[in-house]
Amino acid sequence: MTDRYCVFGHPVGHSKSPAIHAAFADQTGEAIDYTAIEAPLDDFAGAWRAFIAAGGRGANVTVPFKEEAFRLCEVLSPRALRAGAVNTLILGGNGQSNDLKVYGDTTDGVGLVRDLERHGVTLAGARLLVLGAGGAVRGVLEPLLAAAPASLVVANRTAEKAEALAADFADLGEIRGGGFDAISGPFDVVINGTSASLAGDLPPLPDDLFADGATAYDMMYGAEPTVFLQWAAERGARGVDGLGMLVEQAAESFFLWRHRRPDTDPVLEALRRAL
Ligand code: ATR
Numbered sequence: 001m002t003d004r005y006c007v008f009g010h011p012v013g014h015s016k017s018p019a020i021h022a023a024f025a026d027q028t029g030e031a032i033d034y035t036a037i038e039a040p041l042d043d044f045a046g047a048w049r050a051f052i053a054a055g056g057r058g059a060n061v062t063v064p065f066k067e068e069a070f071r072l073c074e075v076l077s078p079r080a081l082r083a084g085a086v087n088t089l090i091l092g093g094n095g096q097s098n099d100l101k102v103y104g105d106t107t108d109g110v111g112l113v114r115d116l117e118r119h120g121v122t123l124a125g126a127r128l129l130v131l132g133a134g135g136a137v138r139g140v141l142e143p144l145l146a147a148a149p150a151s152l153v154v155a156n157r158t159a160e161k162a163e164a165l166a167a168d169f170a171d172l173g174e175i176r177g178g179g180f181d182a183i184s185g186p187f188d189v190v191i192n193g194t195s196a197s198l199a200g201d202l203p204p205l206p207d208d209l210f211a212d213g214a215t216a217y218d219m220m221y222g223a224e225p226t227v228f229l230q231w232a233a234e235r236g237a238r239g240v241d242g243l244g245m246l247v248e249q250a251a252e253s254f255f256l257w258r259h260r261r262p263d264t265d266p267v268l269e270a271l272r273r274a275l
Contacts, residue, residue, distance in 0.1 A: 004055045005034045005257060008047060008069070009062040012036045016271060017060055020250045023270065024262035032258070044068045052091060058257045059089045060250070066106075066135060073104030080106045082169070083139040088253040105256055108136070109143035111249030112191070112219070114264075118248075119240050121189060121215050123147035129187040130154050131203050131228075132194035133161040133177070136219055140193065141165070145173035152176075155183050157194070157203065180204050186211035190232070192218040197226040210237040218242055223275045243275070244268055 007017040013036065021034040037059075039047035044065045051059065061069040066085035070076070073086060080086045086104035116123060128149045130137055133156035145152060152175045156162035159179030166177030180203055188211050196203055197220040210216070216232030221241035229239035247268045255261050 001055055002031050002033045003057040003257075004051070005032055005058050005060075006037045006051060006056065007034075007060040007062060008037050008039045008044065008051075008065055010038050010041055010064060012038045012062065015062065016246065017062075017250060020247055020267055020271070021254060023267045024251065024254045027262050027266075028254075028258070028260045030258045030260060039065060045072050048072065048089070057091050058253075060253055061087050061089060066139075070104060072102060074101045075103045077103075077105040079109065079142050080104050082142045083109070083135075085135055085139055087139075087249065088256055090256055105253075106139050107249040107252035107256070108245070109140035110252050111245045111247075112140045112217075112242075113143045113147055114248040114252075115240070115242075115244035116189070116215070116217065118244060118264075119215065119238075123149050123189065125150050126188040127186070127211065128152040129183065129185070129190045129209070131180075131190070131192045131205075132156055132196075133158070133165045134193070134195070136195075137193040138165060138168075140191075140219075141169045141175070142172060144191075145169060145175060148173070149189075150174065153178070153183065153187075155180050155203075183209070185209045187214060189215050189217065190237070192216070192220070192226070192228045195220075197228055200227055202227045202231055205231070207235065210235055212236075214238070215240060219245060221246070221275075243271060247271065 070086045083106045088105045090103040126149045154162040154177040162177030166175045214237045216237040217240045218226045219242040221243040247264045
């Protein structure tokens with residue numbers, strides 16, 4: 001029987017994950033079936049159990065179920081434990097019995113770091129600014145700090161949330177949190193992890209934010225550059241949107257399930273053309 005995978009979300013109709021994983025499967029010759037499933041808001045666990053009963057071997061999890069998925073995992077990766085959320089569920093055994101356990105991992109942060117690498121951004125020794133302090137940002141801080149930046153500042157509309165987040169990750173590196181008013185540049189890499197772009201909003205940012213040759217990264221993407229990327233371009237920064245992060249996090253999930261690493265470049269190019 002073909003191994004089944006899916007992405008759970010609500011809503012999930014516009015998810016690009018089925019197309020991405022179909023492309024990965026084609027490329028690697030892995031026989032998998034990957035669909036999008038809209039789980040009921042009040043019964044994510046039930047949807048996951050039903051999926052396993054029907055031959056499901058693993059899943060991606062997106063808004064708003066990442067924390068709930070975290071809670072049903074029996075084994076969690078260290079990075080998922082830090083994030084308090086998972087985007088990848090893996091049904092697996094320990095190789096010694098038929099006992100299948102639910103493993104949880106989060107691949108968003110690795111996806112972001114790989115996409116930055118693809119664009120030639122050096123994180124080691126760089127001055128990093130991350131905007132936002134919600135779940136999306138919490139999920140990427142560990143891999144960012146593991147890349148050994150000189151410093152990492154988390155700035156958020158609600159300053160206390162950024163301060164609390166920085167305190168949670170302080171053992172991993174040089175990290176500080178505060179409000180937008182406390183931002184003092186320049187920075188080599190500025191990552192927008194707020195959902196402000198969704199509303200066409202821009203966080204209040206100082207004009208001298210960017211160092212020479214700086215990169216502005218928005219975790220959001222669309223056919224047109226986000227408000228943040230437009231603002232950054234006007235100030236001389238190079239802009240990168242989050243489409244590559246989406247493809248890279250998918251590739252890492254695919255690797256966790258199938259132990260094969262797909263080539264992400266052609267998949268990203270095809271998605272870009274279809275935006
Ligand atoms: P996500 O899972 O996308 O991180 P979230 O946990 O709701 O979603 O977090 C949303 C983030 O975007 C928060 O950092 C939020 O700031 P607050 O903590 O002050 O709410 C930020 N955000 C949302 N809309 C914003 C706006 N218009 N301007 C600035 N920040 C905004």
